Amino acid sequence: MRPLPARAALIAVTCLVAGSAPAASQDYYADIRPILVENCVRCHSDDGIAWSMEDAESAYERSARIARAVSNQQMPPWLAEPGHQDYVGDLSLDEATLAVVRDWAAADFPKGDPRPDPAPPMMHHAAFAPDLSLDVLPDDGYLPDQSATDEYRCFVVDWSADESGYVTGFRAVPGNRNVAHHVVVHAVDPAMVDRFRELDAEEDGAGYRCFGGALPDRLGDRAVRAAYEERYPDGVRELDRSNFWLAHWAPGMDGHVFPEGTGIRVEPGTGLVVQMHYYSSTAPGEKDVDTRLDFMVAETVERPAFHLAQTRGDWLASKRSGTMVIPSGTKQTFEMADDLGNLVGYIAYLTQVPQDRIQALEIHSANLHMHSFGHSGEITLTHDTGRVETLLSVPRWDLGWQRDFTFTAPKLIDREALEGTRLGVRCTFENDTDDTVYGGYGSMEEMCFNFSYIAVQEAPATDPPTEGRK
Known part of the structure; x- marks a missing residue:
């Protein structure tokens, strides 16, 4: 069996968004560094998900790595093939931007004269203002599995609003971006929340393994599934049907506001199953602490x-x-x-x-x-x-x-x-x-x-x- 892919190496350049026109001759400080600041430092910071680009000199030392990942279009991490639809927040690179980077690499990465960085962009959506914040982890945090490159761990969280409402925006704030790669939030029907909590309690440690979504990995084992369905006939199907994808976060997606005038209805008593994707190879021994979810909520939409x-x-x-x-x-x-x-x-x-x-x-x-x-x-x-x-x-x-x-x-x-x-x-x-x-x-x-x-x-x-x- 092949192991799950390591992500830390690929996170090197979640950036370099289109928009820069080629200059007569490219150098790092004049042409490449402004692109990094505009599109990369939000994730590649001292508190970010991988190595930091905040220091211009140390980022320059990785010039070959940056240029290679961009030229091969491995980075930024945008999976959609061009030519079909226009997408909000498209990170893909146009040919002009690729040419800037390739020309710089072909010239052996000229550095140029140091200069102050431009002002970084706003981190969050200008319209994002949370109405509800929920803590995800136990008080002492969570230490990802140190024997695994990747771990998917689910935590059951109560939706604490007392009345029905509509989620109109979402932001996840990982407590430790050195180990947190992405977050997916599933909403659980109030009548099934206790069943998910029971699954949580039956697995050692905080939360449970959940690679495929909101359901525990162990239900993929025939014997475990059969034993569960002796207690709850057709129970796995009931679990699967009782939850839906509510929101998610990935690096760079801070403060996502749903399309104007729309929102997803959430009832009192709803549970949230929060799937955290962790990797610990770049930060061994580090816990995730104080991760929270922020929601914009409206009475009506x-x-x-x-x-x-x-x-x-x-x-x-x-x-x-x-x-x-x-x-x-x-x-x-x-x-x-x-x-x-x-x-x-x-x-x-x-x-x-x-x-x-x-x-x-x-x-x-x-x-x-x-x-x-x-x-x-x-x-x-x-x-x-x-x-x-x-x-x-x-x-x-x-x-x-x-x-x-x-x-x-x-x-x-x-x-x-x-x-x-x-x-x-x-x-x-x-x-x-x-x-x-x-x-x-x-x-x-x-x-x-x-x-x-x-x-x-x-x-x-x-x-x-x-x-x-x-």
Whole structure:
């Protein structure tokens, strides 16, 4: 079995965003350093996720490493293939910026004369103002597994608001960015929170291992799953259906505000399962302490939203169903799609918008999710006219850099067009081990998911139902 990939080496340059035009001759202080300050120091700081770029001289010593990662387009960590959609916060590099870096490298990294750094950019979204903050970790913090390069650990946290509300913005503040790589927050139905707490209590130490999402890794073991379902018949399926992707954080994503006028409804008594991705190879012995979650919360929103999680349930039990099997030494592709017209009842349940008042859907994002055998994938929207639109293409998958890809303009689907409009996900896996890989919840099993943020346009209550509505 191959180990999970180390991330610390790849975090070297989460930056160098497009926008610089080539100069007649490039040097570090005049041309490269301003790009680093504008786009890199927010993560590569003394308190950041890897080596610091705050000191200009020490950053210059890594010039070859910077240029190599950028020229190979390994960095910045932007998985989306260009040419399909325009995305908010696109980190990808245009040819002009690549030329600046390549010309500098070809000239043997001229340094130039030192000069003061420009002012760094604002770290957080200008409109972000949290209404609720929640602590994630126990009082004494958490020490990541020192024997593993990567660890995915889930912690169950109470949503402390006393009344229903809508999450309209999110920020994670890791207590120790030397060991925290990313955060995913899943919301759990109030009726199932105690079941997740029970799972937490049954595993040694704070939290539980949870590579595949909100569920514990150990439920991927046949015997453990069988024992759990003796207590709770169909219990794993119930756990899986009772949580949804609420928000996430990755380096550089400080203070994310959801599309204006939208928000995700959260009820009192909801639980949050917070998946922390840790790595300790660059900071052995260091704990994560005082990690917190900040939320913007509104009493009402114009257009209630939700995260649609797309997969096939039988893929997650493939040792039994045989529906997602990747033999040793092979590359396999799996795909599925949902007809949006068939989801109207589910959408009404999630958003509490009556079915006959769902006027249109706004698809705001796409988010591909696989595990470490993922090779590539696509998320597509097939319109009721038959036109196929690629929402996201990821030709080179990297588990460590999964994120929402939010469109600069949402895809608007009128109610009359929902039936026959299909949102689909396709995943390709490559198994270079000696063992067969199955779909499932474990860290050495696979998943194929899309998560899309979708808002509902609601017709006024006085409008009569339109003919043909469901």
